[in-house]
Ligand code: IPM
């Protein structure tokens with residue numbers, strides 16, 4: 359499985375890193391600016407060069423070029439070491455259909471980059487426990503889970519797909535090869551953690567899930583040190599809010615992962631703190647995105663939480679730029695700032711005055727400067 363990038367890969371540090379920078383729509387440019395400042399601070403302190411090459415995606419690209427992702431932007435992404443992408447979409451572009459939609463640009467970017475494994479870590483630290491919607495006794499000893507979502511197959515992409523008058527069809531299809539490579543990423547990730555994998559499917563109903571379950575079971579044979587359990591998706595959705603601390607690594611197909619990762623993410627109180635990394639083959643660019651949406655209702659107000667974007671940059675440092683020590687430093691700075699009680703509106707306790715996007719970013723960089 360050496361051709362596949364996974365969380366246990368250790369890429370060489372790059373002396374000059376080229377990052378395609380696509381801030382997206384809504385609050386995207388605001389949160390991306392804070393993430394950019396963190397990345398530049400890390401590179402400056404380490405004495406290495408970073409070329410951030412800006413590009414448009416989603417509604418911003420539609421407004422300028424009439425398309426959510428142009429071939430030039432795609433080429434920019436493919437030629438970079440890593441890609442940062444902010445959220446896309448908004449009511450102004452909601453009337454568009456099919457390939458003209460903002461989301462279509464994002465899906466094409468993921469598919470063309472071949473980033474089939476989407477890693478979404480969620481941790482409910484003591485500092486964030488108060489903003490969790492769950493009671494402390496349900497959170498138990500704490501929640502620390504990694505969702506590994508298949509990202510370039512399944513019902514998002516498989517044919518046939520389309521609308522014919524009053525009938526519409528989407529197809530959920532998977533091949534053995536697609537399931538195998540995703541499963542390997544999950545098991546390898548588990549070896550760096552608590553060595554438990556929960557594979558989520560709907561094998562009591564879906565043929566593609568029955569193949570999923572068989573193949574994951576076979577791959578598990580190569581990881582005797584990792585404990586595997588299978589869980590049906592409806593039951594997993596329930597356990598995430600009744601016994602969330604029992605999960606370590608969850609591996610699942612594209613649509614189930616989309617839904618469950620929002621559910622898992624909000625255990626920490628807000629999607630505003632949830633980063634993601636999407637990986638494909640070794641040596642190809644990884645894609646780093648905050649999980650939250652464009653939040654057009656608060657765009658331009660400087661109140662959005664930049665932590666998901668800042669933590670996505672930490673994942674980029676670790677998985678694409680060969681800077682694991684710096685990744686840890688960024689994550690520690692975020693933890694410290696939350697421990698100090700600095701809160702944007704989405705995670706503020708009632709009655710507590712929240713800080714804005716820029717102040718949160720500055721607080722993280724101040725902490726970080728002490729560690730670099
Ligand atoms: C996500 C988003 C996207 C998805 C949308 C915007 C297409 O919800 O990254 O989870 O469904 O993958």
Ligand code: MG
Nearest residue numbers: 616617620649
């Ligand atoms: Mg989603």
